[in-house]
Amino acid sequence: MIVWIDLETTGFNTYSGEVHGARHNLILSMGIVVTDENLNFLHEGKEIFIKHSDELLQERLTDWAREHHSKSGLLDNCSSMGVSMAIAEQEVIKYLESLNVEKFNLKTKKGAVIAGNNIQFDRSFINAQMKELDRWFHYRMLDVSALAMAARFWQPDVEKAVEKQYLHTALEDIKESIQEARFYKHALFSLNHSDAEVAISLAQTHLTLDHARQLAS
Numbered sequence: 001m002i003v004w005i006d007l008e009t010t011g012f013n014t015y016s017g018e019v020h021g022a023r024h025n026l027i028l029s030m031g032i033v034v035t036d037e038n039l040n041f042l043h044e045g046k047e048i049f050i051k052h053s054d055e056l057l058q059e060r061l062t063d064w065a066r067e068h069h070s071k072s073g074l075l076d077n078c079s080s081m082g083v084s085m086a087i088a089e090q091e092v093i094k095y096l097e098s099l100n101v102e103k104f105n106l107k108t109k110k111g112a113v114i115a116g117n118n119i120q121f122d123r124s125f126i127n128a129q130m131k132e133l134d135r136w137f138h139y140r141m142l143d144v145s146a147l148a149m150a151a152r153f154w155q156p157d158v159e160k161a162v163e164k165q166y167l168h169t170a171l172e173d174i175k176e177s178i179q180e181a182r183f184y185k186h187a188l189f190s191l192n193h194s195d196a197e198v199a200i201s202l203a204q205t206h207l208t209l210d211h212a213r214q215l216a217s
Contacts, residue, residue, distance in 0.1 A: 001042070001101050002142060003112045004033040006174035007122045008074055010060040022124040026052055026060050027085065028069065028078050031170030032092060034099050039182050046095050047171040049074075051082025068168050089130040096136065104138040115142035117177040144177050147184040158187045 011025035033045035052060075057075070069075045083091070096112065104111035114137040116122055123141060127134045151159035162180055167173060 001099075001112055002035045002037065002039070002115045003096065003101060003137065004031075004035065004115050004174045004178055005119070005122050005126070006031045006116055006170045006177065007125055008069065008168065008170050009125060010057065010065050011062040013121055013124045020124075020128070022128040024060065025125075026050070026056065027088075027125055027129060028052075028074055029170045030088065030092065031172070031174040032095060033171075033174055033178060034096070034101055035178060039178055039185065041178075042099050045171050045175065046092075047169075048088045048091055049078045049082040050085055050088050051078055072167070072169055074169065085129060089133050092130075092133055093136070101136075103136045106138075111138070112136045113138045113140070113142055115177075115181070116144065116174060117180070118145045119143045142181075144181050144184070147181065147188070151184060151188065155188065158184070161187075 007027050008029045009025050009027055011021055013021040013025070027050050029050065030048045031045065032048075034042045036042065061069075066075075102111045104113065114123060114126075119141045120143065123134070123137075148159055148162065162183055164176060164180065165172075167176070
Protein backbone atom coordinates (compact mmCIF):
# COMPACT_ATOMS: atom_id res chain seq x y z
CA MET A 1 0.00 0.00 0.00
CA ILE A 2 1.03 3.60 -0.57
CA VAL A 3 0.91 5.99 2.38
CA TRP A 4 0.67 9.56 1.15
CA ILE A 5 1.86 12.18 3.62
CA ASP A 6 2.18 15.94 3.55
CA LEU A 7 3.46 18.04 6.43
CA GLU A 8 3.11 21.70 7.22
CA THR A 9 6.01 22.98 9.32
CA THR A 10 7.42 26.13 10.87
CA GLY A 11 10.30 26.19 8.40
CA PHE A 12 12.48 24.28 5.99
CA ASN A 13 14.80 21.31 6.46
CA THR A 14 17.94 23.29 5.70
CA TYR A 15 20.44 23.91 8.47
CA SER A 16 19.78 26.47 11.19
CA GLY A 17 23.31 27.14 12.38
CA GLU A 18 24.72 23.69 13.07
CA VAL A 19 21.29 22.09 13.58
CA HIS A 20 19.46 20.43 10.69
CA GLY A 21 16.14 22.11 9.97
CA ALA A 22 14.17 18.89 10.39
CA ARG A 23 15.36 18.77 14.01
CA HIS A 24 15.02 22.52 14.63
CA ASN A 25 11.69 23.32 12.98
CA LEU A 26 8.33 22.00 14.16
CA ILE A 27 5.69 19.84 12.50
CA LEU A 28 2.39 21.74 12.63
CA SER A 29 0.07 19.39 10.77
CA MET A 30 0.01 16.11 8.89
CA GLY A 31 -2.26 15.05 6.04
CA ILE A 32 -2.40 11.28 5.47
CA VAL A 33 -4.15 9.33 2.72
CA VAL A 34 -3.71 5.62 1.98
CA THR A 35 -4.16 4.26 -1.54
CA ASP A 36 -3.62 0.98 -3.28
CA GLU A 37 -1.01 0.66 -6.04
CA ASN A 38 -3.53 1.98 -8.59
CA LEU A 39 -4.01 5.14 -6.52
CA ASN A 40 -7.54 4.27 -5.35
CA PHE A 41 -8.35 5.82 -1.97
CA LEU A 42 -8.84 3.32 0.85
CA HIS A 43 -10.25 6.10 3.02
CA GLU A 44 -10.96 9.81 2.64
CA GLY A 45 -7.86 10.64 4.66
CA LYS A 46 -6.90 12.07 8.03
CA GLU A 47 -5.51 15.42 9.15
CA ILE A 48 -3.77 15.89 12.49
CA PHE A 49 -2.80 19.19 14.09
CA ILE A 50 0.09 19.43 16.54
CA LYS A 51 0.12 21.89 19.43
CA HIS A 52 3.24 23.75 20.56
CA SER A 53 3.76 26.47 23.14
CA ASP A 54 3.37 30.05 21.96
CA GLU A 55 6.96 30.74 22.97
CA LEU A 56 8.31 27.89 20.88
CA LEU A 57 6.19 28.85 17.88
CA GLN A 58 7.41 32.44 17.99
CA GLU A 59 10.99 31.20 18.11
CA ARG A 60 10.69 28.68 15.25
CA LEU A 61 8.20 30.19 12.78
CA THR A 62 9.82 31.69 9.70
CA ASP A 63 8.28 34.84 8.26
CA TRP A 64 6.87 32.85 5.32
CA ALA A 65 5.36 30.20 7.59
CA ARG A 66 3.86 32.78 9.96
CA GLU A 67 2.20 34.66 7.10
CA HIS A 68 0.83 31.65 5.19
CA HIS A 69 -0.18 29.52 8.18
CA SER A 70 -1.97 32.49 9.74
CA LYS A 71 -3.93 33.14 6.55
CA SER A 72 -4.89 29.49 6.13
CA GLY A 73 -6.04 29.20 9.74
CA LEU A 74 -3.51 26.47 10.48
CA LEU A 75 -2.02 28.19 13.53
CA ASP A 76 -5.50 28.63 15.01
CA ASN A 77 -6.28 24.96 14.35
CA CYS A 78 -3.05 23.90 16.05
CA SER A 79 -3.97 25.99 19.09
CA SER A 80 -7.57 24.80 19.35
CA MET A 81 -7.37 21.20 18.08
CA GLY A 82 -3.70 20.28 18.34
CA VAL A 83 -2.27 17.29 20.19
CA SER A 84 1.25 16.55 21.33
CA MET A 85 3.84 15.17 18.93
CA ALA A 86 3.82 11.78 20.69
CA ILE A 87 0.04 11.49 20.48
CA ALA A 88 0.06 12.59 16.83
CA GLU A 89 2.57 9.87 15.97
CA GLN A 90 0.45 7.20 17.66
CA GLU A 91 -2.70 8.49 15.95
CA VAL A 92 -1.06 8.05 12.56
CA ILE A 93 0.09 4.52 13.41
CA LYS A 94 -3.39 3.58 14.68
CA TYR A 95 -4.90 5.02 11.51
CA LEU A 96 -2.59 2.91 9.35
CA GLU A 97 -3.41 -0.18 11.38
CA SER A 98 -7.15 0.51 11.02
CA LEU A 99 -6.68 0.33 7.23
CA ASN A 100 -4.63 -2.88 7.50
CA VAL A 101 -1.45 -1.15 6.40
CA GLU A 102 1.56 -3.22 7.43
CA LYS A 103 5.14 -2.17 8.07
CA PHE A 104 7.27 -2.68 5.00
CA ASN A 105 8.94 -6.09 5.00
CA LEU A 106 12.19 -6.25 3.02
CA LYS A 107 11.97 -10.04 2.70
CA THR A 108 8.46 -10.15 1.25
CA LYS A 109 8.73 -6.70 -0.37
CA LYS A 110 5.27 -5.88 0.91
CA GLY A 111 3.98 -3.19 3.19
CA ALA A 112 3.92 0.57 3.48
CA VAL A 113 5.69 2.81 0.97
CA ILE A 114 5.63 6.53 1.75
CA ALA A 115 4.77 8.95 -1.06
CA GLY A 116 4.17 12.62 -1.70
CA ASN A 117 5.47 15.71 -3.44
CA ASN A 118 9.11 16.37 -2.59
CA ILE A 119 8.59 13.61 -0.05
CA GLN A 120 12.22 13.70 1.08
CA PHE A 121 11.35 16.92 2.91
CA ASP A 122 8.49 15.32 4.83
CA ARG A 123 10.44 12.11 5.42
CA SER A 124 13.33 14.05 6.95
CA PHE A 125 10.97 15.54 9.57
CA ILE A 126 9.35 12.18 10.27
CA ASN A 127 12.79 10.58 10.63
CA ALA A 128 13.90 13.30 13.04
CA GLN A 129 10.74 13.64 15.13
CA MET A 130 8.64 10.46 14.68
CA LYS A 131 11.10 7.61 14.54
CA GLU A 132 8.57 4.85 15.29
CA LEU A 133 6.43 5.97 12.36
CA ASP A 134 9.48 6.29 10.13
CA ARG A 135 10.27 2.61 10.66
CA TRP A 136 6.98 1.66 9.02
CA PHE A 137 8.15 2.67 5.58
CA HIS A 138 10.44 1.26 2.91
CA TYR A 139 13.64 3.27 2.61
CA ARG A 140 12.66 3.98 -1.00
CA MET A 141 9.94 6.57 -1.60
CA LEU A 142 7.50 7.49 -4.36
CA ASP A 143 8.19 11.14 -5.14
CA VAL A 144 5.70 12.88 -7.43
CA SER A 145 8.12 15.77 -7.91
CA ALA A 146 10.58 13.29 -9.45
CA LEU A 147 7.90 12.28 -11.97
CA ALA A 148 7.32 15.96 -12.70
CA MET A 149 11.03 16.54 -13.27
CA ALA A 150 11.29 13.52 -15.56
CA ALA A 151 8.31 14.82 -17.54
CA ARG A 152 9.92 18.26 -17.76
CA PHE A 153 13.03 16.74 -19.33
CA TRP A 154 11.45 14.14 -21.63
CA GLN A 155 7.76 15.05 -22.05
CA PRO A 156 7.53 18.79 -21.28
CA ASP A 157 3.99 19.18 -22.61
CA VAL A 158 2.82 16.65 -20.03
CA GLU A 159 4.35 18.59 -17.14
CA LYS A 160 2.95 21.90 -18.46
CA ALA A 161 -0.57 20.40 -18.46
CA VAL A 162 -0.54 19.88 -14.68
CA GLU A 163 -2.46 22.52 -12.75
CA LYS A 164 -1.81 22.98 -9.02
CA GLN A 165 -3.40 25.18 -6.36
CA TYR A 166 -0.68 25.19 -3.63
CA LEU A 167 -3.19 25.62 -0.80
CA HIS A 168 -0.58 24.77 1.89
CA THR A 169 -3.06 22.75 3.93
CA ALA A 170 -1.72 19.27 4.55
CA LEU A 171 -4.72 17.11 3.66
CA GLU A 172 -5.75 19.06 0.56
CA ASP A 173 -2.13 19.27 -0.63
CA ILE A 174 -1.61 15.51 -0.37
CA LYS A 175 -4.86 14.82 -2.20
CA GLU A 176 -3.65 17.16 -4.93
CA SER A 177 -0.37 15.20 -5.06
CA ILE A 178 -2.30 11.96 -5.57
CA GLN A 179 -4.29 13.58 -8.38
CA GLU A 180 -1.02 14.74 -9.95
CA ALA A 181 0.38 11.21 -9.66
CA ARG A 182 -2.74 9.86 -11.36
CA PHE A 183 -2.19 12.30 -14.21
CA TYR A 184 1.42 11.18 -14.71
CA LYS A 185 0.38 7.53 -14.40
CA HIS A 186 -2.08 7.89 -17.26
CA ALA A 187 0.07 10.25 -19.34
CA LEU A 188 3.39 8.43 -18.99
CA PHE A 189 2.74 4.84 -17.93
CA SER A 190 -0.51 3.71 -19.58
CA LEU A 191 0.79 0.80 -21.62
CA ASN A 192 -1.05 -2.46 -22.10
CA HIS A 193 0.94 -5.70 -22.04
CA SER A 194 1.72 -5.78 -25.75
CA ASP A 195 2.63 -2.09 -25.82
CA ALA A 196 4.90 -2.61 -22.81
CA GLU A 197 6.74 -5.41 -24.58
CA VAL A 198 7.34 -3.12 -27.58
CA ALA A 199 8.45 -0.28 -25.29
CA ILE A 200 10.88 -2.56 -23.44
CA SER A 201 12.33 -3.81 -26.72
CA LEU A 202 12.77 -0.25 -28.03
CA ALA A 203 14.35 0.88 -24.76
CA GLN A 204 16.82 -2.00 -24.79
CA THR A 205 17.72 -1.20 -28.40
CA HIS A 206 18.28 2.47 -27.56
CA LEU A 207 20.42 1.58 -24.55
CA THR A 208 22.54 -0.75 -26.70
CA LEU A 209 23.00 1.98 -29.34
CA ASP A 210 23.79 4.61 -26.69
CA HIS A 211 26.40 2.30 -25.15
CA ALA A 212 27.97 1.67 -28.56
CA ARG A 213 28.15 5.41 -29.27
CA GLN A 214 29.85 6.03 -25.92
CA LEU A 215 32.44 3.35 -26.64
CA ALA A 216 33.08 4.82 -30.08
CA SER A 217 33.51 8.38 -28.83
